Structures are given as structure tokens and as C-alpha cells.
Amino acid sequence: MASPAACVSALTCVALLAGAAQYAAGGPDRTTPPQNRSAVERPATRAELAAQLTRTRNRLQHAERRARILERTLRHDPSVGEALTLASVVYGVPRSSLAAVAWCESGHRPWARNGQYRGIFQQGPMFEASPFGRAGLSVWSPYAAALSTAYTVRAQGWRQWSCQPGGR
Numbered sequence: 001m002a003s004p005a006a007c008v009s010a011l012t013c014v015a016l017l018a019g020a021a022q023y024a025a026g027g028p029d030r031t032t033p034p035q036n037r038s039a040v041e042r043p044a045t046r047a048e049l050a051a052q053l054t055r056t057r058n059r060l061q062h063a064e065r066r067a068r069i070l071e072r073t074l075r076h077d078p079s080v081g082e083a084l085t086l087a088s089v090v091y092g093v094p095r096s097s098l099a100a101v102a103w104c105e106s107g108h109r110p111w112a113r114n115g116q117y118r119g120i121f122q123q124g125p126m127f128e129a130s131p132f133g134r135a136g137l138s139v140w141s142p143y144a145a146a147l148s149t150a151y152t153v154r155a156q157g158w159r160q161w162s163c164q165p166g167g168r
Helices: 010-024 032-039 046-075 081-091 096-107 124-129 142-156
Strands: none
Touching: 010 081, 081 096, 096 142, 124 142
């Protein structure tokens, strides 16, 4: 609110004094925004404060839960071994065969590359033709590569790979 010294004209002074008198009497104050008026008019009750505290605690607990889930997700390091086990379980190809061929082809390095062949199983165009490649998954993902290989082996055998399980 402006001070009486800011009165430029008699009309301005009357308006300021009327507003001050109304504010002091507890009436509507045109200079106070509506969201602040309720705080001025009536303090929050104990029940309202308790409800607000409960809502704040619930929001905090929810945020902490989400942070723990995100932290667990970020800590998870996808491993080639886990990918081989998953592919073996899904398609029934022996894990030892998958592991032997992946070791021979790439040394279990998902980023391995030899010309057009890449990933843990050194897959080329056959990966893009698999359902996993068509779905847009990356050959660099050990999961996509292992699943694609197990899918192909189950349907056609190991004939596409120069490395064979069991030294065949």
C-alpha cells in the first residue's frame, strides 16, 4: 500500500485512506490478490495443516520410491551372460552352445566388429531380417543379439556361423 506522502491529489489520498480503513476493518482489500486474502482472513485450522502435512509426506515417500527404482535401474549392468541365459530359456538352445559361439566370434564383447559383422555373435544382414532387427532393436545389444541368434539357430541351425558349438 502506498504511503500518505505518495498522495498526489486529494482524490488519490481519499482512495488510499478508504482502502486502509477497509483493510483494518477486515473487509475486502482490492490491493491484495485473491489467493492472499484467505490467508489474511482466516488462519488454517489444525486439521487442515495436518492434512497438508500428510499430503506432503505422501508426495515425498512417492518421490523417494521413484528415486530408488530409478537408481536400481541405472545400477543394473546388462551382461552378456544374462542375455545368453535369457535366449537359452526362451528358445531352448543350450546356453553352453550360445556361450561357446559368442566367445569364439567376439570374446563376449558386444561392441566387436569385423567388417559388416557386429555384436557378440558377429551378425550381419541376418540380424536385420530377424524379428528383433525388424522391431528396431540394436545388434549392439547383447539381449537382442542373443535372442536373434537363438531364434535363428532354433529354425535353421548353426550353419550361418563359422564358429560352431562343440568345435564342429
